Amino acid sequence: MMEPIDRRKFLKTNALIGAGAVAGLSSFTPWIHGSSDVSKPALLGGTPIRTTPWPKWPQWDKDRDEELVLKVLRSGVWSRDKVVQEFEAKWAETLGAKRCLTVVNGTNALIAALVQSKIGGGDEVIVSSYTFIATIVAILQTGAMPVFVDSDPDTFQLDATKIEEKVTPRTRAILPVHILGLPADMGKIMDIAQRHDLVVIEDACQAWLAEWNHKKAGTIGHAGCFSFQNSKNLPMGEGGAIVSDDDDFMDRCFSYHSYGFPYGNIGVTNVSAVLAGTKLRLSEYQAAIGLTLLPRLDGETLLRSQNAAYLRGKIEGIPGISPYVLYPEVTRASFHLFPFRYHREAFHGMSREVFLKALQAEGIPCSSGYVPLNDKLYLKDAFESKNYQKMYEAKELDFEAFIAKNQCPETDLLCQQTGVWIFQSLLLGSRQDMDDIANAIQKIQANSAALARHQV
Numbered sequence: 001m002m003e004p005i006d007r008r009k010f011l012k013t014n015a016l017i018g019a020g021a022v023a024g025l026s027s028f029t030p031w032i033h034g035s036s037d038v039s040k041p042a043l044l045g046g047t048p049i050r051t052t053p054w055p056k057w058p059q060w061d062k063d064r065d066e067e068l069v070l071k072v073l074r075s076g077v078w079s080r081d082k083v084v085q086e087f088e089a090k091w092a093e094t095l096g097a098k099r100c101l102t103v104v105n106g107t108n109a110l111i112a113a114l115v116q117s118k119i120g121g122g123d124e125v126i127v128s129s130y131t132f133i134a135t136i137v138a139i140l141q142t143g144a145m146p147v148f149v150d151s152d153p154d155t156f157q158l159d160a161t162k163i164e165e166k167v168t169p170r171t172r173a174i175l176p177v178h179i180l181g182l183p184a185d186m187g188k189i190m191d192i193a194q195r196h197d198l199v200v201i202e203d204a205c206q207a208w209l210a211e212w213n214h215k216k217a218g219t220i221g222h223a224g225c226f227s228f229q230n231s232k233n234l235p236m237g238e239g240g241a242i243v244s245d246d247d248d249f250m251d252r253c254f255s256y257h258s259y260g261f262p263y264g265n266i267g268v269t270n271v272s273a274v275l276a277g278t279k280l281r282l283s284e285y286q287a288a289i290g291l292t293l294l295p296r297l298d299g300e301t302l303l304r305s306q307n308a309a310y311l312r313g314k315i316e317g318i319p320g321i322s323p324y325v326l327y328p329e330v331t332r333a334s335f336h337l338f339p340f341r342y343h344r345e346a347f348h349g350m351s352r353e354v355f356l357k358a359l360q361a362e363g364i365p366c367s368s369g370y371v372p373l374n375d376k377l378y379l380k381d382a383f384e385s386k387n388y389q390k391m392y393e394a395k396e397l398d399f400e401a402f403i404a405k406n407q408c409p410e411t412d413l414l415c416q417q418t419g420v421w422i423f424q425s426l427l428l429g430s431r432q433d434m435d436d437i438a439n440a441i442q443k444i445q446a447n448s449a450a451l452a453r454h455q456v
């Protein structure tokens with residue numbers, strides 16, 4: 001008699017062969033309803049679709065990748081110097097931007113770009129509501145007031161048709177986020193900015209090499225900000241960058257990031273600090289990691305795009321699954337995440353939480369994504385700070401009134417009910433890996449009645 005584990009393997013193998021033979025397809029669906037362990041959801045005790053590991057992140061090869069980092073370490077020159085400058089030159093060139101300045105992280109890239117665009121207390125900044133908290137944190141650090149715009153649920157980006165109604169005499173900037181690495185609707189955004197004389201600072205912290213009409217994300221507005229944090233597609237542990245074609249602005253950003261000391265055309269003849277600056281300098285070994293990984297970014301971005309398109313095609317026909325949509329002008333996306341919407345009505349009412357658990361049980365790492373940011377306590381804390389109390393009238397700092405004014409129902413739906421993410425590192429796998437993801441979703445769909453009953 002076979003051991004239980006062998007028996008499971010045996011059944012799995014035969015179910016796979018059987019399904020392939022019956023369907024006569026090259027990329028068959030390895031589940032047959034009720035025929036074996038493979039068809040039973042892993043969450044209910046069946047065999048997971050996927051048991052082998054996924055590509056790890058970050059990817060670092062001891063033999064191939066350590067040379068430059070070791071050289072920097074052994075040189076003893078660890079503060080900003082030639083390696084940082086080389087990374088900046090390469091990143092600017094890669095994007096087609098005139099200038100690049102690295103900083104400690106993406107959050108501070110945004111803060112520096114906002115401050116040096118002269119945005120501060122009393123100003124309003126129109127911003128994406130479906131984003132990482134760092135975007136909003138950056139606005140609050142300048143003393144400006146974030147004004148949240150609802151999302152376009154198909155693309156997961158800010159709904160550019162809802163920007164203009166938010167413009168007031170105090171609006172100074174639009175801060176669009178290319179969230180998940182899928183470009184925001186930059187045509188409409190730049191048009192609105194021009195008509196209302198607004199600065200556009202792109203949060204491209206997830207959009208390395210993404211493109212709008214063949215122009216790189218981060219190079220379309222007045223400035224673009226990037227992150228090189230560990231989880232990002234171009235990681236160096238921590239790190240960030242500002243890119244712009246505006247020399248005066250970039251000189252001011254440089255000065256600001258180094259105590260306000262003179263730089264470029266900013267206070268050349270002065271012997272001490274000329275701007276109210278801070279200290280945001282990147283270190284040499286971080287830049288060495290970036291320089292080592294940068295040559296791979298293009299190929300990896302292409303692979304993610306191809307796998308995303310393939311996976312999208314495989315899941316778009318599954319009832320209750322709506323994969324991301326790209327705007328027609330998008331010539332490339334960077335897919336920091338692969339998003340789709342989950343509609344429980346098509347899954348016998350099974351909650352998104354059970355769907356995610358079921359998908360994870362099948363061996364597919366996934367997430368529900370962001371939470372709404374327009375009603376959380378960090379805003380109240382900012383409003384209660386000394387600076388905000390001095391800069392704004394009491395009625396402008398009424399937290400309940402702020403929440404009422406900044407409602408974003410589409411973003412709430414994405415956050416609380418429909419949004420599902422697959423992580424970027426999975427998109428570096430093979431076509432069969434993508435089949436595993438699609439097959440797992442399909443298996444859950446086929447078993448949704450039983451899984452919905454499992455829901456407590």
Ligand SMILES: *Cc1c(COP(=O)(O)O)cnc(C)c1O
Nearest residue numbers: 105106107132134135205227229
């Ligand atoms: C990561 C990220 C940031 C902040 O970057 P850090 O380097 O982590 O400070 C800002 N905006 C978005 C959309 C991000 O994903």
